[in-house]
Structures are given as C-alpha cells and as structure tokens.
Amino acid sequence: MVLRGPAATLAGNPFEQPSRGCLVTHDDALVVIEDGIITAFGPHAELRDTLPGGVDIVHYPDHLLVPGFIDAHVHYPQMQMIGAFGAQLLEWLETYTFPAEMSFADAGHAQRVAQLFLRELLRAGTTTAMVYCTVHPHSVDAFFTEAARFDARMIAGKVLMDRNAPLGLLDTAQRGYDESLALIDRWHGRGRALYCVTPRFAPTSTEAQLDAAGALLKTRDGLFLQTHLCENPGEVEWVRELFPARSSYLDVYAHAGLMGPRSMFGHGVHLHEGDFCTCHQSGAALAHCPTSNLFLGSGLFRLFEAVDPRRPVKVGLGTDVGGGTSLSQLQTLNEAYKVAALTGHKLDAVQGFYLATLGGARALGLEDRLGRLAPGMEADICVLDPKATPLMAFRAGYCASIEEMLFLLMTLGDDRAVRATYVAGRCVYDRERTGDPFVPVLPREE
Ligand SMILES: [Zn+2]
Numbered sequence: 385m386v387l388r389g390p391a392a393t394l395a396g397n398p399f400e401q402p403s404r405g406c407l408v409t410h411d412d413a414l415v416v417i418e419d420g421i422i423t424a425f426g427p428h429a430e431l432r433d434t435l436p437g438g439v440d441i442v443h444y445p446d447h448l449l450v451p452g453f454i455d456a457h458v459h460y461p462q463m464q465m466i467g468a469f470g471a472q473l474l475e476w477l478e479t480y481t482f483p484a485e486m487s488f489a490d491a492g493h494a495q496r497v498a499q500l501f502l503r504e505l506l507r508a509g510t511t512t513a514m515v516y517c518t519v520h521p522h523s524v525d526a527f528f529t530e531a532a533r534f535d536a537r538m539i540a541g542k543v544l545m546d547r548n549a550p551l552g553l554l555d556t557a558q559r560g561y562d563e564s565l566a567l568i569d570r571w572h573g574r575g576r577a578l579y580c581v582t583p584r585f586a587p588t589s590t591e592a593q594l595d596a597a598g599a600l601l602k603t604r605d606g607l608f609l610q611t612h613l614c615e616n617p618g619e620v621e622w623v624r625e626l627f628p629a630r631s632s633y634l635d636v637y638a639h640a641g642l643m644g645p646r647s648m649f650g651h652g653v654h655l656h657e658g659d660f661c662t663c664h665q666s667g668a669a670l671a672h673c674p675t676s677n678l679f680l681g682s683g684l685f686r687l688f689e690a691v692d693p694r695r696p697v698k699v700g701l702g703t704d705v706g707g708g709t710s711l712s713q714l715q716t717l718n719e720a721y722k723v724a725a726l727t728g729h730k731l732d733a734v735q736g737f738y739l740a741t742l743g744g745a746r747a748l749g750l751e752d753r754l755g756r757l758a759p760g761m762e763a764d765i766c767v768l769d770p771k772a773t774p775l776m777a778f779r780a781g782y783c784a785s786i787e788e789m790l791f792l793l794m795t796l797g798d799d800r801a802v803r804a805t806y807v808a809g810r811c812v813y814d815r816e817r818t819g820d821p822f823v824p825v826l827p828r829e830e
Pocket residue numbers: 457458459612650704707
C-alpha cells in the first residue's frame with residue numbers, strides 16, 4: 385500500500401541543531417508500505433516509477449502526512465474523571481482518582497473503558513502510548529487485548545501500590561511482583577505489546593515494593609519503567625518525610641534500581657540540576673505533561689533546561705489524562721508552547737513536533753522503529769487536516785511556509801484536525817468513513 389500527499393517528518397533533534405535543518409518536508413510525497421513497515425519515503429516525482437503496477441495508492445492532496453503521535457504518559461482508567469474540578473495532586477488523587485480506579489475491580493468496566501480509550505487515542509492521531517492501568521491485573525489484559533485489535537504499538541503495566549491508598553487498590557510487594565511477572569509473561573513482546581513496570585509513585589509504595597519493581601526490570605530484556613516524579617510541591621515534601629534517608633525524590637528511585645534508558649518519569653516539574661544530571665547519565669527520560677501541570681496547578685516544567693545540550697535529558701510529551709485535559713498531542717503542544725513562554729522560551733513548531741514524534745520515540749528507546757517517516761520504520765502514520773475547521777481553513781490561507789502550517793496545527797488543532805490514522809500500514813481510523821470510523825484489524829476475543 386502507498387500513501388501520497390504533502391508530508392513532514394523530523395530527521396534530527398531541533399533542541400541541539402537549528403530547527404530548519406531537522407525537518408524533512410515534501411509537497412507531494414509517497415510513503416511506500418509493505419507488511420506494516422515503510423520501505424520507501426520521498427518525493428512522488430522520484431518514487432512513482434519504482435512502484436509496481438496496480439499498487440493501491442491512497443491520495444491525501446490537501447492534508448499532511450506525519451508520523452503517528454507518541455503519548456509518553458497517560459492513565460486510561462482516568463477517562464471517567466477527566467476535567468474534575470478544584471483540587472491539586474494529593475487531594476485530587478483521594479477525591480477523584482482512587483474512586484475511579486476502584487471501579488476497575490469490575491473487569492467488564494475495564495474492557496469498556498479500554499475500548500473507548502483506544503479509539504480516542506486513534507482519533508487524536510496517537511499510535512503509541514505509555515499507559516498506566518490500575519492495580520488490577522485484568523485492567524492490563526483489557527488494555528492490551530484492545531490494543532491488539534488495532535495492532536497498535538503500546539506500552540503499559542499494572543500499577544503497584546502497597547500503602548497510602550484505599551484498601552481495594554492495594555497489593556503487597558510480593559503480590560505486585562508476582563502479578564506483574566505473570567503479566568510480563570503474557571504480554572511483553574506479544575504482537576506489538578511491551579510491558580512497563582509501573583509503581584504509581586514513591587508515596588504509595590514501600591521501599592520493599594520499589595525494590596521489587598527494580599527486581600522485575602531484570603527479569604526480561606526490554607522492559608520499561610514508569611512512575612511519577614516531582615510533580616507538585618506538597619508531594620515532594622511528603623516524599624522527603626517518607627524517605628528521610630534519601631538525598632532527593634529521584635534518589636528514592638535510583639536507590640531501588642529504577643533508573644535506566646527505558647525509564648520514564650512523569651512530570652519532573654520540581655527537579656534540580658543534580659537530578660537532570662542523574663537522568664542524563666542513566667539515560668532516563670522525562671514526560672512533559674503541560675495540560676496536566678497547568679490544570680492541577682503543579683508548576684511549569686523547565687523544558688529547555690532539561691534538554692540543555694551540555695547534558696541533555698530525553699523528553700517525551702505526555703497528555704497525562706485525567707490530570708491532563710486532552711488526549712490530543714496537538715492540544716498538548718498548544719499548552720507546551722505557553723509553558724515554554726512563561727519560562728522565557730519559544731517552542732517552535734519543529735521542536736513541538738519533535739517532542740510528539742521522534743523525540744518521544746527516543747525518550748522510549750524505540751527510535752529504531754518509531755517516530756519518523758523513513759524506510760525501516762513501522763508504518764504508524766497520522767494524516768492531518770490543516771483546514772479542519774472554518775477558522776483553521778481561513779487562517780491556513782495566510783500561512784507562508786510548512787513551519788507556519790505546523791504551528792497553526794499545534795495551536796488551533798485537536799482531534800478534529802486528524803483526518804485518518806494508520807497503524808502498521810492499515811487505516812484503522814478515518815473521520816470520513818460512514819458508520820463506524822474505526823476499523824479493528826482483529827476480531828474481538830470473546
Ligand atoms: Zn500521571
């Protein structure tokens with residue numbers, strides 16, 4: 385199968401080189417796909433004669449082909465409390481999050497929410513996400529089962545919590561270990577699923593459980609780690625009280641063996657220079673979640689400090705729904721721009737799209753297969769519509785360059801600006817399709 389249309393993809397890191405040189409664009413490109421992998425990408429004029437006769441070409445002349453978006457931090461069980469009023473992190477967890485996650489004791493509920501969540505991701509053009517499930521193992525089964533129906537490259541894990549949460553959401557260090565190990569055996573590397581060891585955050589895990597998480601990471605190759613870090617001042621203070629022997633919040637995780645090149649720490653709003661150095665040295669990444677940090681009043685992430693080329697920390701872009709207010713990476717970039725502005729920086733469109741695609745892939749250590757339109761990459765592709773609304777269509781008429789168009793998309797765009805989403809070379813979502821716009825590639829296992 386072949387996609388044709390205007391296309392843009394990152395080829396370098398615009399936080400380390402001039403943005404212009406990092407963006408590859410073609411006014412009329414072909415993306416050639418075989419068995420879910422991109423085999424050729426380039427101008428139509430150069431590639432058209434190489435195509436075999438009768439090949440199926442889908443043409444999007446008024447759109448923009450970009451790599452599928454990567455969401456580095458999101459909670460699927462929190463869809464039912466997105467946009468809940470009036471609390472900062474710790475009160476918000478008590479009031480909204482824990483009750484929502486309790487409802488996942490019902491496996492049928494988990495299945496229904498997983499179905500909705502996968503569709504909302506694809507509607508937003510997101511093809512890979514690093515996902516928190518709940519403490520219930522069946523919440524992971526529900527998520528990966530639904531992801532497999534779309535053959536989507538997803539990373540997820542069972543939340544580990546053995547203290548400071550309601551009884552119904554607690555495991556123990558041993559039970560959390562055993563249940564995680566069983567899930568790793570069942571899902572890690574099955575199809576496109578990858579497993580992520582997932583202690584929620586230091587306050588809800590004992591030292592024994594954090595150590596068990598570190599031990600889990602050593603049980604298989606290629607496992608991921610996700611947790612939260614320095615999101616809110618009250619949380620940072622609490623961690624200081626709970627772990628008086630540790631020199632910092634990050635040191636709690638380092639001590640448990642949780643730092644590494646596939647570790648993703650959500651937020652990192654209140655980190656110090658020493659923490660950035662520790663992340664850089666270990667290869668660990670941070671998930672920048674601007675809509676969440678603004679909505680919960682957590683603070684302003686210092687992106688440009690984090691990616692300082694003298695000791696760059698890898699950064700991905702996270703929606704953090706339900707603390708975040710949108711599953712759209714375009715809306716998330718809209719807020720990332722404002723957070724950068726409030727910290728004295730300008731996040732340009734190339735840097736923004738880097739965070740949502742190639743930068744996210746690098747933060748996850750998956751840049752050998754995700755994040756770019758290029759031969760050898762998995763064919764996860766988002767088809768953007770820069771004229772999705774009357775205002776966007778009007779404004780687009782005044783865009784003089786593709787960078788301006790990208791900036792327009794990240795400022796005014798949301799799920800309405802996603803025309804179609806391709807996963808492993810198959811169109812799984814098409815806004816214009818009559819009836820159900822979603823097409824799973826595998827039947828539901830009953
Ligand atoms: Zn989160």
